[in-house]
Amino acid sequence: MLKYLARRxxxxxxxxxxxxxxxFGIFAVLPMDPAALTCGKACSPTxxxxxxxxxxLDVPVHVQYGRFVKGLFVGRDYGDGAAxxxxxxxxxxxxxxxxxxxxxxxxxxxxVTLSLAVGAFILWLSVxxxxxxxxxxxxxxxxxxxxxAFVLVxxxxxxxxxxxxxxxxxxxxxxxxNPLEMGRWVSPLEDPVxxxxxxxxxxxxxxxxxxxxxTRFTRSNVIETSSEDYIRTARAKGLAEKDILxxxxxxxxxxxxxxxxxxxxxxxxxGAIITEGIFxxxxxxxxxxxxxxxxxxxxxxxxxxxxxxxxxIVANLLVDILYAYIDPRVRVAS
Amino acid sequence: MTKKPFLxxxxxxxxxxxxxxxxxxxxxxxFTVARGETLAVVGESGxxxxxxxxxxxxxxxxxxxxxxxxxxxxxxxxxxxxxSADEEVVRKLRxxxxxxxxxxxxxxLHPYYSIGNQxxxxxxxxxxGSKEDGKKRAIEMLDLVGIPAATKRVDEFPHQxxxxxxxxxxxxxxxxxxxxxxxxxxxxxxxxVTVQSQILKLIRDMQKEFNTALILITHDLGVVAEVADxxxxxxxxxxxxxxxxxxxYYRPDHPYSIGLLNSxxxxxxxxxxxxxxxxxxxxxxxxxxxxxxxxxRCSFADRVPNNLCATTTPTLNEKGSQxxxxxxxxxxxxxxxxxxxxxx
Numbered sequence: 231m232l233k234y235l236a237r238r239x240x241x242x243x244x245x246x247x248x249x250x251x252x253x254f255g256i257f258a259v260l261p262m263d264p265a266a267l268t269c270g271k272a273c274s275p276t277x278x279x280x281x282x283x284x285x286x287l288d289v290p291v292h293v294q295y296g297r298f299v300k301g302l303f304v305g306r307d308y309g310d311g312a313a314x315x316x317x318x319x320x321x322x323x324x325x326x327x328x329x330x331x332x333x334x335x336x337x338x339x340x341x342v343t344l345s346l347a348v349g350a351f352i353l354w355l356s357v358x359x360x361x362x363x364x365x366x367x368x369x370x371x372x373x374x375x376x377x378x379a380f381v382l383v384x385x386x387x388x389x390x391x392x393x394x395x396x397x398x399x400x401x402x403x404x405x406x407x408n409p410l411e412m413g414r415w416v417s418p419l420e421d422p423v424x425x426x427x428x429x430x431x432x433x434x435x436x437x438x439x440x441x442x443x444x445t446r447f448t449r450s451n452v453i454e455t456s457s458e459d460y461i462r463t464a465r466a467k468g469l470a471e472k473d474i475l476x477x478x479x480x481x482x483x484x485x486x487x488x489x490x491x492x493x494x495x496x497x498x499x500x501g502a503i504i505t506e507g508i509f510x511x512x513x514x515x516x517x518x519x520x521x522x523x524x525x526x527x528x529x530x531x532x533x534x535x536x537x538x539x540x541x542x543i544v545a546n547l548l549v550d551i552l553y554a555y556i557d558p559r560v561r562v563a564s
Numbered sequence: 565m566t567k568k569p570f571l572x573x574x575x576x577x578x579x580x581x582x583x584x585x586x587x588x589x590x591x592x593x594x595f596t597v598a599r600g601e602t603l604a605v606v607g608e609s610g611x612x613x614x615x616x617x618x619x620x621x622x623x624x625x626x627x628x629x630x631x632x633x634x635x636x637x638x639x640x641x642x643x644x645x646x647x648s649a650d651e652e653v654v655r656k657l658r659x660x661x662x663x664x665x666x667x668x669x670x671x672x673l674h675p676y677y678s679i680g681n682q683x684x685x686x687x688x689x690x691x692x693g694s695k696e697d698g699k700k701r702a703i704e705m706l707d708l709v710g711i712p713a714a715t716k717r718v719d720e721f722p723h724q725x726x727x728x729x730x731x732x733x734x735x736x737x738x739x740x741x742x743x744x745x746x747x748x749x750x751x752x753x754x755x756x757v758t759v760q761s762q763i764l765k766l767i768r769d770m771q772k773e774f775n776t777a778l779i780l781i782t783h784d785l786g787v788v789a790e791v792a793d794x795x796x797x798x799x800x801x802x803x804x805x806x807x808x809x810x811x812x813y814y815r816p817d818h819p820y821s822i823g824l825l826n827s828x829x830x831x832x833x834x835x836x837x838x839x840x841x842x843x844x845x846x847x848x849x850x851x852x853x854x855x856x857x858x859x860x861r862c863s864f865a866d867r868v869p870n871n872l873c874a875t876t877t878p879t880l881n882e883k884g885s886q887x888x889x890x891x892x893x894x895x896x897x898x899x900x901x902x903x904x905x906x907x908x
Contacts, residue, residue, distance in 0.1 A: 459671040468659030
């Protein structure tokens with residue numbers, strides 16, 4: 231097991247390195263000059279060259295990448311003399327548009343996205359899985375049909391529709407959130423109630439989409455597992471139906487859902503662009519989209535892209551390890 | 565045997581409503597099995613062998629199955645009809661008074677739980693005691709069914725066992741609470757030929773050890789010859805012939821039994837002939853027509869007078885002591901028929 235872990239961990243590090251290299255490489259060949267983007271239209275070549283040097287863009291790409299990696303570990307200094315400044319480790323770069331170290335921007339946005347993702351995750355997982363189990367047990371009865379209707383509606387309505395509908399016709403109509411305070415980041419440690427009020431509607435919007443998919447997946451898994459021979463064995467042993475469901479059916483039926491859930495959650499950590507946009511949440515999704523659309527803020531885009539990729543890769547690793555724990559067949563094969 | 569048989573099935577009917585109509589899977593089945601006795605049930609796929617035994621175990625979904633008739637378990641506390649009894653009552657008989665092992669041992673054990681876990685679970689349902697007691701009992705049972713290094717293997721998972729070994733585990737699990745009735749539904753079909761005879765011998769040994777009533781469902785007549793006391797031959801949901809193993813082998817009465825016997829190779833026969841298969845397919849179990857269900861495939865139907873096979877459904881008639889057959893063929897024609905096919 232330890233050997234397996236070491237192998238997987240090094241493979242994961244390798245993948246993250248490769249991803250960061252390719253993202254870095256892509257930005258290097260983009261037909262945009264990051265140094266030119268640092269100042270406005272009326273910009274003298276001297277200023278551009280000065281900024282190019284200050285940002286370390288005047289050296290070859292591989293040297294830039296080396297500095298980038300080094301900055302991740304020890305922090306990074308820009309410029310010299312009176313204009314010198316420092317981004318502490320892990321430094322993802324410096325956003326000239328925002329006049330901030332990217333790490334600081336990401337650090338501010340991440341708790342927002344994390345709050346959004348965790349809440350939505352808990353909501354969709356509990357609703358989706360329990361609804362799926364319920365539908366499977368009431369297969370072909372009206373409860374099952376109701377669940378199917380929910381699945382249809384949930385999967386076919388995009389978040390920008392449900393989001394706006396819920397915002398306009400529930401949240402604002404019944405004065406459940408103050409439009410002036412919408413999207414204000416409050417730490418759950420400082421003011422849990424305000425935090426909850428900020429996030430409850432975004433959670434519902436995101437969870438609606440995912441819960442529908444999870445309902446369908448859980449339902450079909452439970453139904454499929456119920457017809458397995460080993461469930462018949464459990465019944466022949468004399469186990470009660472509720473124990474068969476709890477111990478035998480769900481154990482096998484929910485295992486694949488863990489894989490799905492891990493990856494979906496990690497995907498969300500990279501930012502939920504639409505939901506964050508609708509509810510004005512200053513998370514990673516909005517940080518990325520703003521960096522892309524308004525600012526051409528390459529260091530920020532680089533950081534959020536690498537971060538999002540890293541979340542997915544790490545989640546993959548965690549899911550695999552967890553799966554080995556759940557399914558003994560995987561354990562031995564490794 | 566003066567003692568009352570442990571299982572008495574009387575006029576059991578099992579039918580499944582489908583969109584195409586009612587599938588009459590088991591039709592007016594009656595038989596008994598006593599402790600220590602082996603009843604073999606033979607017949608091709610879809611003849612109602614498994615359906616009947618699943619009904620005895622109470623494993624059909626009552627909402628989706630129409631079951632009539634009776635199946636009494638003669639317990640020490642008195643007889644219980646598992647067909648009409650409350651589902652919860654029947655559940656508590658499963659694993660304790662009656663157990664079942666299935667055809668495919670590769671999929672009959674839960675892949676996520678260790679062998680020990682699954683055995684202990686079966687034991688703990690009907691026994692007070694700690695997990696250690698259960699484990700001790702599990703190891704004891706694994707030892708008994710011939711699993712080497714049982715103390716070590718009890719913690720292993722199903723995928724670490726071969727097919728034959730898994731079937732041994734299934735047998736250990738079925739017998740862990742010393743049930744009075746064991747139903748083995750084609751227990752050797754999915755196994756290698758060499759393993760088949762080992763498993764069969766094990767089942768027979770275990771039956772002696774625990775003095776269990778055994779219902780052995782199979783389509784392998786070789787298996788039947790080895791272990792059965794009595795045989796029920798089933799066709800299209802009905803028992804077409806029932807008798808002692810000797811009767812069925814040496815004095816088969818029903819053309820279907822004769823056909824089955826003809827279709828197995830005889831080792832040591834000098835003038836090796838091609839095996840004689842029974843032509844045709846079994847009929848659909850939806851809306852079975854009046855008359856004999858086997859007549860379309862029967863090579864002797866034309867010898868029955870008055871077209872009786874098509875107009876009258878044959879009943880189970882006494883042909884000898886404890887030997888019943890469901891056929892219109894007159895005795896004189898039957899003797900001729902047996903001689904023609906070479907008989908035994």
